Amino acid sequence: MAQRRAPFGDRVRYWFDSTLARGAAALVGWMALLCLAVVVPASAVLVWTDPDVPASLTGRLARVWHLTGQTLRLGGATGTPLQVLVSVLLALVTLVYVSTLVGLITTALTERLTALRRGRSTVLEQGHAVVLGWSEQVFTVVGELVAANANQRRAAVAVLADRDKTLMEEALSTKVGATGRTRLICRSGPTTDPTVLPLTSPATAGVVVVLPHDQPEADAEVVKTLLALRAALAGQETRPPVVAAVRDDRYLLAARLAAGPSGVVLESDTVTARLIVQATRRPGLSLVHRELLDFAGDEFYLIGEPALTGRPFGEALLAYPTSSVVGLVRGGTPLLNPPPTTTVAPGDLLVVITRDDDTAVLGDCADSVEEAAMATGPPTPTRAERVLLLGWNRRAPLIVDQLRRRARPGSAVDVVADPGEATARQVSEADADGGTGLSVTLHHGDTTRPETLRRLDVHSYDSVIVLGRDPLPGQSPDEPDNRTLVTLLLLRQLEEATGRxxxxxxxxxxxxxxxxxxxxxxxxVIISGKLIGLLMAQISQNRHLAAVFEELFSGGGTSVRMKPATDYVRPGSETAFATVVAAARQRGECVIGYRSHRHASISPAYGVRINPPKHERRHWTAEDEVVVIGDD
Known part of the structure; x- marks a missing residue:
């Protein structure tokens, strides 16, 4: 049987492909023949249809050659064959020169554009913020830096990570949104390479923020990045302040040594555990933390006030109509909620919560205080508590430790987790310091199964903590949240079934x-990465606040708390916020806001009001809560 012949079109394409495979010479030759095949007939048509051309065949052929030469930039000279040949040779030399020049310029521009797309050019900025590393925290940090720079005419944030520059720019544009006057600059390269870090000009930066990535070796990567930064800045007279975070306290000392004396290194897991425990004891406290840490509302500032020097700290609490005083910084050491009789010494800085650094204006608010509306009874006593811990991860032992530090005798923690998540040994190690009034009991079970939660008397607990498991190597980072959402869905079903x-x-x-x-x-809801990102952004703008936040979010001592409003004002009374501040002063506390029970389900604040004006009057109910900074 005869073979079927290939179609003509396929044979033409094959012939063309074979011609291209022979190299540039064959391609140039065929392009020349193709051009001649089009230009010569077209020129002949123009000549033969032009009444002004010579009538002789020789004259007309010379005219065709002249048009062809002009079209193909071959000179088109006529005369002896030698003249024509020299004309063509000169034209070819000119063509090669111009083509080569255009090719060199195009190649140079292409290489430059490629380098820009790869993010390999050096940033030339002064006082900018440098963010090293890439994780979910980068969007929070960059977004807060943009908000902090909103009132500046020229600001820039340079991000360096071992990712594609275009992908980073697209992700930041999508999640951060409009940046106003702040320019975002992305550069691509490993943050642990000292020869790459100069791309962001860290020597002239105002601050450098080092982010941990989402991999198990994140802390080691942070330490290597800090060492690379130190090597890149070797020989510099001045170095920018550095803010970094590690998860495991085993790397804390190494990271602080690598960051240098001007660096601030946070323990992200420890801070997260503390915030979870604080929110466990008083629902709604996470809303207060978020309000205090982001740049959208009121925030912490350090101000000097010579007019208050020599006066008791208690007087400063009612000295600012639109700001809340919460402590002092003396010799670099924060004194949050000092005794009201503490004298403000020369050189002391006041720690205030206010809208901006120029809104802390003096004004006596004592006239707004109504002593008749103050509560006279003792504060609400604390009692033993029962906590249900659903799930287990690397922060769970820290959470148990924080619960133990403030446990009342008879308190208990029941842990429910898969055998693969938590073993009896892990829980016993977390409960190694027994005898402090807190008992820890492990129950094995899958928290994503309805029968597991139904066996528990969930409503008998004072609070329920839901943790996601640590992601396994190669597992999606979304896996912990996926299981957490399922557990929350089952708890929601129990709420609807019982109406509680x-x-x-x-x-x-x-x-x-x-x-x-x-x-x-x-x-x-504690978004661990987001809270740490907010904290890093705050410290990056004022590194002296690091000690304030360390004291505020410590495991014991002075911290943010929410207490019943009835401890400060009579229920049902209508009085100014200054009355609450004065009542808290008598108890040795600093009031910074309140939570309205009536608005507790209305977004975005959910009833939380931080730093209201002292003269603001409202009706106080028994269900309202007051936000204070004080001791346990």
Whole structure:
């Protein structure tokens, strides 16, 4: 049987492909023949249809050659064959020169554009912020830096990470949004290479923020980045302040040594555990933390006030109509909520919560205080508590330790986790300091199965903490949140079945999953990465606040608390906020706001009001809460 012949079109394409495979010479030759095949006939048509050309065949052929030469830039000279040949040779030399020049310029521009797309050019800025590393925290940090620079005419944030520059720019543009006057600059390269770090000009930066990535070896990567930064800045007279974070306290000392004396290194897991425990004891406290840490509302400032020098600290509490005084900084050491009789010494800085650094204006608010509206009874006593811990991860032992530090005798923690998540040995190690009034009991079970939660008397607990498991190597970072959302869905079903609301504190990894969580609108959700990102952004703008936040979010001592409003004012009374401040002063506390029970389910604040004006009057109910900074 005869073979079927290939179609003509396929044979032409094959012939063309074979011609291209022979190299540039064959391609140039065929291009020349193709051009001649088009230009010569077209020129002949123009000549033969032009009444002004010579009538002789020789004259017309010379005219055709002249048009062809002009079209193909071959000179088109006529005369003896030698003249024509020299004309063509000169034209070819000119063509090669111009083509080579254009090719060199095009290649140079292409290489430059490629280098820009790869993010390999050096940033030439002064006083800019440098962010090293890439994780979910980068969007929070960059977004807060943009908000902090909103009132500056020229600001820049340079991000260096071992990722594609275009992908970083697209991700930041999508999640951060409009940046106003702040320019975002992305550079691509490993943050642990001292020869790459100069791309961001850290020597002229105002601050350098080192972010941990989401891999198990994140802390080692942070230490290497800090060492690379130190090597890159070797020989510099001045170095920018550095803010970094590690998860494991085993790397804390090494990171601080690498960061140098001007560096601040946070323990992200420890801070997260402390915030979870604080929110466990008083639902809604996470909303206060978020309000205090972001740049959108009121925030912490350090100000000097010579007019208050020599006067008792208690007088400063009512000395600012639109700002809340919470402590002093003396010799670099923060004194949060000192005794009201403490004298403000020369050189002391006041720690205030205010809208901006120029809104702390003196003004006596004592006239707004109504002593008749103050509560006279003792404060609400604390009692033993029962906590249900659903899930287990690397922060769970820290959470148990923080619960133990403030446990009342008879307190208990029941842990429910898969055998693969928590073993009896792990729980016993977390409970190694027994005898402090807190008992820890492990129950094995899958928290994503309805029968596991139904066996528990969930409503008998004072609070429920939901933790996601640590992601396994190669597992999606979303896996912990996926299981957490399922557990929350089952708890929500129990709430609807019984008609009773559960005091749930949830830890999520990705802030995008917050709207998906099936919980009450004002419930406590701790986005560990987001909170640490907010904290790093605050310290990057004022490194002296690091000691303030360390004291504020410590495991014991002075911290942010929410207490019943009835401890300060008579229920049902209508009085100014200054009355609450004066009542708290008598108890040795600093009031910074309140939470309205009536607005507790209304977004975005969910009833939380931080730093209201002292003259603001409102009706105080027995269900309202007051936000204070004080001791346990």
């Amino acid at each position: 609301e559960l005091p749930v504190v949830t830890e999520l990894v990705d802030d995008r999953n917050r709207p998906l969580a099936p919980i009450a609108p004002g419930a406590d």
